[in-house]
Amino acid sequence: MRFVMFFVNFSWQKYFKNIFRLQKRLFKIGFFNDIKKCLMFQRLILRSNSARILSIRYVTQISMDKKFAGIDGKVSLSFNDRFELNEYLRCNFNNWQPQSLKKVSFIEKNGIIKSLKLSTIADRAWQYLILFSIEPVHEATFNICNFGFRRSRFIHELQRVLILNLEKQSLGFQKRILIVNFKGISNFLNKNLLVKNIVAPRGIKIGIFKSLTLGLSLFFDSSNQNVFNLSSFLLNVALGGVDNIHYSLRFGYNILFILKPLDNEKLILKKLESFFINSGMQGISYSVFFSSTLNGFDFLGWYFKVFKNGDFICVPSNNNYQNFLKRIKLILNNSNYGATVKSAKIFPLTKDWKMYHRFCNLTASRFSLFFLKKRAFKVFNQESKQDSYSTKRLINKCFYELNPNNKNMADFGIMKSPFYGHLTFWVNSFYFNPLSSLNYRSIFFCIHCGMRF
Known part of the structure; x- marks a missing residue:
C-alpha cells in the first residue's frame, strides 16, 4: 500500500523544487552567518524524503561511479533495495558508520597509473545526502574567484575573467603573473581542523571524520572538471582562505595571482606560507612560476601573451x-x-x-x-x-x-546534468552578456528577500 501511494504522488520535479526551496533559504542564512538557523535548516534537509530519494537516484543512475562496486561488491540496487536504503538513511543519517574502502587502480589520460579508494553505494548515497545540507552554507562564503569544482562555476568563466584583466582597457601590459601549483595537498591536511571548519550538525561532522580516517580520497579530478562530489567540496573548504590573500583566480590546485606594478610577490608568497601553517598543512610543497604578461605564460592548457601595444593572444x-x-x-x-x-x-x-x-x-x-x-x-x-x-x-x-553558436561567450556554462537548474543556488550559470537571447528569466534570486530577477 505504501509503494502504491508513493507512485501515485511521485514526481521528480516536485522533489527538485522541495530541495531547491530549502537550499535557497539555507544559502541566504549562511550568507549572514547565522549558525543556529543554518543547523536547523540543515536538519530539515537531512530529514527530507526528497533529499534521500534524489541522493539515491544520483548514486545509482546518474553518477559516473555507478559502475564501480565498493567493498560489498554491489554494483546496482534493485527496486526494493533502494527503498530499504532510503529507510536505512532515514534512521541512521545522524550516526553513520562508514564501511571500509576498496582500492582501485586506473590509468589517466596522460598514461599515469593512479589508485583510488571507492566507497560502497550506501556510503556514497549518504555523502551526497549531506552535500545537500552543507553545500549551500559554504557556497555563500566561498570566494567569487574560486572557479574550480563548484556546481555553479565553470572553467571558461575563469578564462573570460583572465582575458578581462589582460585586455588593453585594464592595462594588462603593466601586470605580472604569479602562478602557484600545490598538488598533493591532501597528504598534509589536518582532519581535525577541516572538520571543525565545516558548518554541519555534530553527528554529520563525526561521520565525515570517520570517513576521512578510513582513507576517503580528497582530490580534484582534472580529467573531468564537471564532477562535483564530497571529495572536491571538502578540498575547497580546506582551501577557502587562500583566495583572500591577494586578487587571484583559482581552479583546483592551480592559483594565479595578478600583480599590479606596486604589488610585492615576495609578500604574497609569505602570506601563502603562513596560510598553510595556520591551516595545519606544514611541509606542503608547491611550485611557483613568476613572469610578466609581456613574456607570456601557460595556465590550464592555455597560452596567454600581452604585447606592448596592449593587444593580447590566447591560444592552446x-x-x-x-x-x-x-x-x-x-x-x-x-x-x-x-x-x-x-x-x-x-x-x-x-x-x-x-x-x-x-x-x-x-x-x-x-x-x-x-x-x-x-x-x-x-x-x-x-x-x-x-x-x-x-x-x-x-x-x-x-x-x-565548431559552430558559430559554440564560440559565443554567452552559452559557455551549460551543464549536462538532467536536474541542473534545480539543485543550484543560481538557477543558471553566470553570463557575462546579460543582453544575450540565450539567458533565461529568473537567473538569480535576492539573498535578502528571496525575489527572483
Missing part, C-alpha cells in the same frame, strides 16, 4: 597541443583498428579539445589541424575498403568543426 598551450597530437597519432598508427573504428575513436578527442579551446584563437594552421587531417586521410585511404570519397566522409565525421 604547446604542451596541451602536443599531448593532443600524441593521443590522435597513437590511434592513427595502431594497425589493430580499421578506418571506421579509428574515426569513431578520434571524434570524441577532437570534439573535447576544440570545445575546451573554443574561445581561443584557432586560426593558425597548426590549430586548424590541417596536417593532422592530411595524415589521417593518407592512413584511411590505404585501407582496401575505402576510396577517396568515403575517406573524405570519415575525415569530416571524425574531425569536429
Whole structure:
C-alpha cells in the first residue's frame, strides 16, 4: 500500500523544487552567518524524503561511479533495495558508520597509473545526502574567484575573467603573473581542523571524520572538471582562505595571482606560507612560476601573451597541443583498428579539445589541424575498403568543426546534468552578456528577500 501511494504522488520535479526551496533559504542564512538557523535548516534537509530519494537516484543512475562496486561488491540496487536504503538513511543519517574502502587502480589520460579508494553505494548515497545540507552554507562564503569544482562555476568563466584583466582597457601590459601549483595537498591536511571548519550538525561532522580516517580520497579530478562530489567540496573548504590573500583566480590546485606594478610577490608568497601553517598543512610543497604578461605564460592548457601595444593572444598551450597530437597519432598508427573504428575513436578527442579551446584563437594552421587531417586521410585511404570519397566522409565525421553558436561567450556554462537548474543556488550559470537571447528569466534570486530577477 505504501509503494502504491508513493507512485501515485511521485514526481521528480516536485522533489527538485522541495530541495531547491530549502537550499535557497539555507544559502541566504549562511550568507549572514547565522549558525543556529543554518543547523536547523540543515536538519530539515537531512530529514527530507526528497533529499534521500534524489541522493539515491544520483548514486545509482546518474553518477559516473555507478559502475564501480565498493567493498560489498554491489554494483546496482534493485527496486526494493533502494527503498530499504532510503529507510536505512532515514534512521541512521545522524550516526553513520562508514564501511571500509576498496582500492582501485586506473590509468589517466596522460598514461599515469593512479589508485583510488571507492566507497560502497550506501556510503556514497549518504555523502551526497549531506552535500545537500552543507553545500549551500559554504557556497555563500566561498570566494567569487574560486572557479574550480563548484556546481555553479565553470572553467571558461575563469578564462573570460583572465582575458578581462589582460585586455588593453585594464592595462594588462603593466601586470605580472604569479602562478602557484600545490598538488598533493591532501597528504598534509589536518582532519581535525577541516572538520571543525565545516558548518554541519555534530553527528554529520563525526561521520565525515570517520570517513576521512578510513582513507576517503580528497582530490580534484582534472580529467573531468564537471564532477562535483564530497571529495572536491571538502578540498575547497580546506582551501577557502587562500583566495583572500591577494586578487587571484583559482581552479583546483592551480592559483594565479595578478600583480599590479606596486604589488610585492615576495609578500604574497609569505602570506601563502603562513596560510598553510595556520591551516595545519606544514611541509606542503608547491611550485611557483613568476613572469610578466609581456613574456607570456601557460595556465590550464592555455597560452596567454600581452604585447606592448596592449593587444593580447590566447591560444592552446604547446604542451596541451602536443599531448593532443600524441593521443590522435597513437590511434592513427595502431594497425589493430580499421578506418571506421579509428574515426569513431578520434571524434570524441577532437570534439573535447576544440570545445575546451573554443574561445581561443584557432586560426593558425597548426590549430586548424590541417596536417593532422592530411595524415589521417593518407592512413584511411590505404585501407582496401575505402576510396577517396568515403575517406573524405570519415575525415569530416571524425574531425569536429565548431559552430558559430559554440564560440559565443554567452552559452559557455551549460551543464549536462538532467536536474541542473534545480539543485543550484543560481538557477543558471553566470553570463557575462546579460543582453544575450540565450539567458533565461529568473537567473538569480535576492539573498535578502528571496525575489527572483
